[in-house]
Amino acid sequence: MSPHVETFDPTTASEADLESWSAAFCRGRAELSGGAPLPEEFAARLRTNRAGRAWRWAARDDAEGSVTGVAELRRQHHDPGIGFMRLFVADAARRRGAGRELREAVVERARLLGMERLRSLVSAGPPGESFARASPYLRTLLRLERVRRRSPCCPPSVG
Template sequence: MEVFDPRAAAPADLAAWSAVHAAGRRELSGGSPEAGELAERLRRGYGGPGWRWAGRVHEGGPVLGTAELRRQPHDGGIGFLRLFVDAPARRRGLGTRLRAAAADRARAEGMARLQSTVLAGRAGESFARTSPHLRTLLHLELQVQSFDEETLGRCWRLASAPKRGYRFTHWVGAAPAPLLASFGRVMNHLLDAPGAAFQEEPRRWGPEDVRGWERRMTDDGSRLLVGAAVDRTSDEVVAATVCTVTRGPVADQHDTAVLPAHRRRGLASRVKATQTLRVHENFPHVEAVAVTLNRENTAMLEVNRLLGYRRTAERLLVEDDLRP
């Protein structure tokens, strides 16, 4: 096990680290940057702030395990750990050593808790539960929407139905200046969703906060696509949904929010249906969208059912107490 600096790593080690990490992210969440794209971003120093480690079964052997520790944006006292081990190298102590190194660094940096997501009922959950201080915070569903003819047709019918008083728009990258402030106000309501307080802090986003969030969403090279519903009277965003797209075939759906005064009008389903069509139109290499939802978020589970999402796995958000 060793500290891993992508900018100083040998090309073969960087390629191997990126391949293991990208494969792990695909297994866990359905989408990931392509390994080559990730390696290039890391080599150029665009991977975002954090600490990384590489694991080898034998000294001088190939990199077969990766760990990446970052502070949670909503609470600097909580770390978030991504840890992946190549399948043939599992159950050989590599993950244990990587986790110990990350936990030691987290404590040294003043973090009291360490969070991760794992696939329920798989090797990752068994490994996580070897920690005596672990607790489960959320039960999550991993869902995938395939861009097949039936699903695209369903989205087209929903997106094309008139909705009096609203217009629907989208943008790739930075929010247009006229919509920036109202988009931030919509994003402030993400914590209205069940369980969101475990992953986010109360928001009072202004324009600069939105710009910072846009940079964080794209620091791994992903493209950011936002779909929005705009009130025709005020010309302000009242509902929005967010995707990131890499060179891989699966995009990631992140957040969907609607201002309280505009809920129960079908806006969430319409902005998500429109978003699916825009991803398909703007990024023809994408074949599906993946999303993770809290099982208690019944309203969004119903929206996704209408849009052709299907459950593929269950994930857990777990937390390890690092305090003595």
């Protein structure tokens, strides 16, 4: 069964859908970059339209199910012909088509808006890189990896 993908308007969404969308977005953003706003704070910004101009989508296993994947498209401030896509799918929903359907929805909207290019970040290694490599649109410009290093509790003494 193919996932159900729909445009997502946080100003008219039900509280449950907004909470579910925000949690999926913030979880994905934290996984990708190591930090994200609290889902309830992000939901409040979305509800009041303070999260900036963007187009958003939600993926569900079926039309009535909870949100299992999210996507967001924003224009790049420095060049309106370039869009920036964020796309996150819950671990349990991966490899069932939600990411592909969300990506296609974003690409279609970007084309309609006159965007000539899309940029996105993916996590190094699986599943991010394998999903990106399966895209017919991929062109890797720069491969970066986020590395966590624990700092010592005390700086070394200077003798």
